[in-house]
Amino acid sequence: MNTLTSSAHLVNVDIELEAAVLGVVLQTPGKAADLLRYIQKPTIFYHSLHQHIYEAIADLYAQGNDCDLMAVRQWLKSHGHDTTNLFNIISQNIFFDLAPKCLILFELAVKRYLGQYGERITRMASDPTTDALQLLERVDGDIDNIMGSIQSMKRPSVNDHLKVFLNGLDGKAKNNGPFTGLSTGIRTLDEQTNGLKPGCLYILAAGTGVGKTAIAGHIVKHQILEVGNAVGFCTLEMKGSEILSRFVAAETGYSNYELDRGKGIDPYKINDAVTRLSDKPLYIWDKPIELIQLEYQASEWKRRYGIKLLVIDYLQLVKHSMVKNRYERVSEISLTFKEMAQELDIAVLALAQLNRDHDKREGWKKRPKLSDLRESGQIEQDSDGVMMLFRPHKFGLNYADSSIIITPQTLEIHIPKWRNGMPTDEDYPLLAYYDAPTNRVGSVPFPDVPF
Incomplete structure (x- = not known):
């Protein structure tokens, strides 16, 4: 035997x-x-x-x-x-x-x-x-x-799902806070969406240089500093040290350029920002990654640290060697992100690149829309919410209402899709403040920016 x-x-x-x-x-x-x-x-x-x-x-x-x-x-x-x-x-x-x-x-x-x-x-x-x-x-x-x-x-059985629903309903009724999901730190966005909810996949999309990473970084920083939630951050464009350098810039007001040069900065101010960020529950992966490896890493972060939010920057850079066709690869990655959010009971925020079609349009028609998402069909279907960014100052645009002045810091947040929430009208997006040199983000009017 x-x-x-x-x-x-x-x-x-x-x-x-x-x-x-x-x-x-x-x-x-x-x-x-x-x-x-x-x-x-x-x-x-x-x-x-x-x-x-x-x-x-x-x-x-x-x-x-x-x-x-x-x-x-x-x-x-x-x-x-x-x-x-x-x-x-x-x-x-x-x-x-x-x-x-x-x-x-x-x-x-x-x-x-x-x-x-x-x-x-x-x-x-x-x-x-x-x-x-x-x-x-x-x-x-x-x-x-x-x-x-x-x-x-x-x-789970039907009764298990009903129990979750009733417990959630009871919790919302007793909740004294303004939002039922994870707050983003941008007041206008939170009021419109009620926050990022566990089990849901959210897409943050924009063209190159519009501010995707800065907005995602602001949400992450808000969660670990102000809320105290654990966050997993998979950054495939920048090193972890670069992400944290941007956090320090936002905390101190120094520009990315000033921090990169390292001259003429106050070391005490830097030390205060570093101390504030130290030992916070942020877990960063900054190397190329296969989809199945990302699944395992997210599961480990959830098991060991109880992460509430997973951010991936960005979706189209995740590798999937089992699928060669680009459309099928992105579709498989998108579906896996949704399943991952549900299985781990976390909010997943995936950044996504737009195709070049919006650049070919003129005037205000350059504003992004769902069809501008690369391989948009499956991403749109899998996502629970889509946020799209636009900076009108880059194209010399002005609002018809002259009382609203467009500056280099004016950032439009379009929400073409939000399950169980309120999408925005194409001509009436949310407005936010984004200062690219310092990575500072906030709501408008300007005084709401958390300096």
């Missing part, structure tokens, strides 16, 4: 199923993302070899490498693990729906854990020095963590 593939003598263990789940991934490396989404700890597997194989897959995946049999074998050997029985795993029965199988393994692991946990609690309860109330609080917290993990893997 092969002890690797038999678990008849064990309680709450199914080694055959463990091997089969891993065998699917080793023979179909594209399934690695599913495995890591459903199982997030190696100890879900009972057998030590299976734990090491899971660690190999997770490590290879995080680095953007292949997770096939030979790559895993090489990883195991380089980490000093035995590979004798590795090839037995791929001889297991193959299936393609990992979710229910992973849930079975998870529930078996929970039962094993509860058995050990019960013994530990019994010992603690028998200790006369143990504080009973503290022990109860610990048990309550541990059980909540276990239930949260189980619920994230199970497919």
